[in-house]
Amino acid sequence: MNRYLAFFVLMLLVAPLMAGQARSGYAYLTPEARELQDDDFGNPGLASVDEGQALFYQPGANGKPCAACHGDQGEKLDPERIARYPVYSERLRKPITLREKIRQCRSDKQGGPALDYASPDAVALESFVRRLALGVPVAVDVSGPMAAHYAAGKQLFHTRWGQVDIACHQCHDYHAGKHFRGQILTQGQTNGMPVYRLATGEIAGTHERISQCLTSLRAEPFAIGSPEYIDFEVYMNARGNGLKIETPAIRY
Numbered sequence: 001m002n003r004y005l006a007f008f009v010l011m012l013l014v015a016p017l018m019a020g021q022a023r024s025g026y027a028y029l030t031p032e033a034r035e036l037q038d039d040d041f042g043n044p045g046l047a048s049v050d051e052g053q054a055l056f057y058q059p060g061a062n063g064k065p066c067a068a069c070h071g072d073q074g075e076k077l078d079p080e081r082i083a084r085y086p087v088y089s090e091r092l093r094k095p096i097t098l099r100e101k102i103r104q105c106r107s108d109k110q111g112g113p114a115l116d117y118a119s120p121d122a123v124a125l126e127s128f129v130r131r132l133a134l135g136v137p138v139a140v141d142v143s144g145p146m147a148a149h150y151a152a153g154k155q156l157f158h159t160r161w162g163q164v165d166i167a168c169h170q171c172h173d174y175h176a177g178k179h180f181r182g183q184i185l186t187q188g189q190t191n192g193m194p195v196y197r198l199a200t201g202e203i204a205g206t207h208e209r210i211s212q213c214l215t216s217l218r219a220e221p222f223a224i225g226s227p228e229y230i231d232f233e234v235y236m237n238a239r240g241n242g243l244k245i246e247t248p249a250i251r252y
């Protein structure tokens with residue numbers, strides 16, 4: 001194929017992405033896996049939501065449970081606002097992820113005990129809170145001070161990692177839809193986070209899932225909750241703006 005023709009074909013392939021057409025991982029699931037995700041009783045990821053719900057009613061050190069301020073079942077939390085995370089904190093001068101916001105509430109509004117970013121409790125609470133926004137389109141605002149974090153996350157997504165020396169976007173932008181090690185590659189979107197992984201039988205949030213991909217590339221993962229992963233999350237959530245929240249999604 002001559003070089004210009006090859007370039008033309010490549011442009012045709014990437015054009016939908018360049019036009020900003022984000023596709024949920026749901027689009028690549030088998031009918032059986034979709035059915036499992038949509039099953040309000042059978043979705044195995046709901047175990048994490050249930051755990052989060054139980055924690056939502058557990059009193060903190062000051063005797064107050066989350067529900068004391070955020071209402072029964074979190075009814076006073078606004079789903080549209082949940083869909084906007086990460087948001088910028090003027091006070092802390094950094095982006096705050098949904099899990100970090102929950103950690104802050106535990107420390108500042110419940111008097112502790114501190115919630116470790118990587119703990120199963122933090123993941124479960126994130127699952128419960130994000131489930132409240134089921135079906136709401138992701139809407140991250142990357143204007144103003146968030147622009148630099150979006151750019152940093154984008155750069156991380158386009159960096160070649162590990163001994164395998166491949167960038168995230170090479171798999172998740174160029175090869176979405178293709179088979180890879182018995183799985184169908186998706187765009188690597190985050191609208192289903194935290195997700196239940198059929199491959200491992202475990203729940204994974206965005207940071208855990210990035211660690212799993214980095215490890216598979218034989219790269220050293222960053223720490224869960226690290227500034228790098230937060231930049232990744234800003235970029236990746238915004239990249240999926242408009243996709244509906246599916247927490248807890250079923251994925252491979």
Ligand code: HEC
Pocket residue numbers: 056064065066067068069070077078081082101102105106109110125129
């Ligand atoms: C004593 C009251 C209180 C308790 C207890 C509390 N929060 Fe909050 N929470 C607030 C207030 C007030 C805000 C909004 C102001 C702010 O962002 O600090 C907030 C904000 C939030 C937000 C962000 C909402 C938005 O619209 O951006 C989430 C999510 C949240 N809390 C979850 C939790 C969870 C989960 C717990 C329990 C682990 C909890 N909170 C415990 C008072 C509380």
Ligand code: HEC
Pocket residue numbers: 024025026157161166167168169170171172180183184185186187188189190192195206209210213214217232251252
């Ligand atoms: C060699 C190909 C490859 C590379 C490079 C790669 N991944 Fe993945 N990734 C996969 C496969 C395979 C899966 C599981 C199927 C799927 O969802 O695409 C996956 C899944 C994901 C998911 C889950 C998507 C969902 O809907 O739950 C995210 C998020 C993700 N990757 C992020 C990343 C990030 C960030 C990087 C770069 C640090 C990266 N990946 C690099 C192959 C790759």
